[in-house]
Amino acid sequence: MTKQVEGTYIVNSQFVVYVLSIPGRPVYRYNALRTVGKSVCFVGTEMGKFGSLSGFVRYLEAFALLFYQFTLPLHKAYKQKRNIYQAMKHSIGRILAAGAVAAGLAVQTGxxxxxxxxxxxxxxxxxxxxxxxxNGLDGFSTVDSVKLDEKGSFSFAGDKMDNPEFYRLRIAGQIINIGIDSTETVEVKASYPQMATDYTVKGSYENEKIKELALKQIGLQARCQTILAERPELADSIINVMLTDYKRDVSRNYIFKEPMRAYSYFALFQYIAVGNQARLIFDPAKDANDNKVFGAVATSWDTYYPGTERTQNLHNITIKGMKDERIVKAQNRPVELEAKELGVIDLPLRDNHGIERHLTDLKGRVVLLDFHVFAAKGSTEYIMKMRDLYNKYHDRGLEIYMVSLDNNAHFWKEQVASLPWINVYDDTGISQAYTAPAQAFPIIYLIDRGNNIVKNPSQIRNLDEEIAKLL
Incomplete structure (x- = not known):
């Protein structure tokens, strides 16, 4: 007689199948732990656990019966179950095949x-x-949805991530923000149609704080709308004062207290709508103090969640904010950009060896002035095309003056180490004299031997031909 395997086997997070060995036939019992509806996740299905191939087959038969029983509304007695089992044996081969595929998929998807x-x-x-x-870095995506009944109950789940992640519950325009850290269970009770403000949250310290911040943001938005309606002529200055007070409160009482928390990250990206325009409350591109707040969270997340996408995003924003701050300072101080009599605007910038280079020093050569971002998609292919042009025309008098607009100077130096032309890095914002009016990409200007700009980006149709004409 085929050896039977006795014991309790977890089929997935909803069901437990119990296989009991009885001489002559197996008896199957099941216990429904939670609502049916999740995908099969086999746990511990090593062959040795079942004793034999026959034991594994019996196990799959148990699962097949369990699945079938959940599809029938009526099965009240063991006799009925046995009849169902006998009927299922005629098609068990197909069910076993499907079960094997499901097991394989479960292993593959981890x-x-x-x-x-x-x-x-x-x-x-x-x-x-x-x-x-x-709420991902690329925007919102729907994880799940449910049509609510009279009780309004819901239950959602998702895979654990390596760092805190952000979600939201939404009905039309009413939103509840949720922060998730590890495998916690968050319980939310709300009342529609004011669920954005009329809700309670249990089981999560993070989400209690996120609720506090969300209510503060809603209150700030309401006050701003009132000011816009009642005192439009003074709205800008008053709103700026309100934002300063808000940031002081949130940074001191929330972010700086626990910068490693999900709610601190959430606070960084709050915004208000002013005159139909979204406006970040903490804006590192415009306020150096805001960038310091971003930096505090970035440093903390680097300790607690190193290498994660959100941590890197915080670093990128902070670095860009530092660069933007330098640009603002450069714009606010006198910067001498002499327009020579021959028309070119000089760009005194340092190259990858620390030597200051001047565009005006290249008089007598045809210059391809190129503003490039090495971190941009397609940069490698673009540089290969520039190298072909340089190799083709350099001996005839072509020089390339390539200005990097990258955020990371170290990265830029690595990228240009083997490039033969002049490579400079702009950390002052002086290049805006050329990049701001440009109406086409890539941003390339052609300068003749007399140091005159003869082609701007929108005028260049065939770069190779244009260079050949100037030479």
């Missing part, structure tokens, strides 16, 4: 059972669709 859960209810929202959306 279904570990480590998930977070967001549960709760929304009152007064019968027949409304509740969306559970991920």
């Amino acid at each position: 279904c570990t059972g480590e998930q977070f859960h967001v549960t709760g209810s929304v009152a007064n929202a019968k027949d409304s669709v509740l969306y559970f959306e991920h």
Whole structure:
């Protein structure tokens, strides 16, 4: 007689199958732990656990029966179950094949059972669709949705991430922001149609803080709208004062206290709408103090969540803010950009060896003035084309003066180490004399031997031909 395997086997997070060995036939029992609906996730399905191939087959038969029983509304007695089992044996081969595929997919997708859960209810929202959306770096994406019944109950789940992630519950324009850290369960109870403000959250310190910040933001928005309506002539100055007070409160009482927290990251990206224009509350591109706040969170996240995408995003924003601050300072101090009698505007910038280079020193040569970002997509292919032009025309008098607009000077130096032409780095903003009026990309100007600009970006149709004409 075929050896039977006795014991409890977890099929997935919803079901437990119990296989009991009885002489002559197996008896199958099951226990539904939670709502049906999740994909199969086999746990511990090593062959040795079942004793034999026959044991594994019996296990899959148990799962097949379990699945079938959940599709039938009526199965009250063991006798009925046995009849169903006998009927299922005729098609068990196909079910076994499907089960094997499901097991393989489960292994491939790394279904570990480590998930977070967001549960709760929304009152007064019968027949409304509740969306559970991920707030990623690239925007919002729908994770799941449910049409609410009279009770308004919902339950969503998602895979654990290596760093805090952000989600939202949404019905139409009413939004509840949720921060998720590890495998926690967050319980939310809300009332529609004011669920954005009329809700409670349990089981999560992070989300209690996020709620506080969200309510502060909503209050600030309301006050700004009132000022715009009642005192439009003074609105800008008053709103600036309100924003300064808000940032002082949030940075001191939230962000600087626990910069490693999800709610601190959330606070950095709050915004208000002023005159139909979205305006960041903390704007590192315009305020050096705001950039310091970003830097505090970036440093903390680098310690707690090193190498993650959100940590890198914080670093990128902080570095860009530092560069923008230098540009603003450069714009606010007198910068001598002499327009020579021959028309070119000089660009006194240092190259990758620390030597100051001048565009005006290249009089007598045809110059391809190129403003480039080495970190941009397609940069490698673009540089190869520039190298071909340089090799073709350099001996005839062509020089390339390439200005890097990258955020990272170290990265730029690595990229230009083997390039034969003049490479300079702009960390002052002086290049805006050329980049601001440009109406086409790439931003290339052609300068003749007399130091005159003869072609701007929008005038260049065939770069190779234009260079040949000037030579």
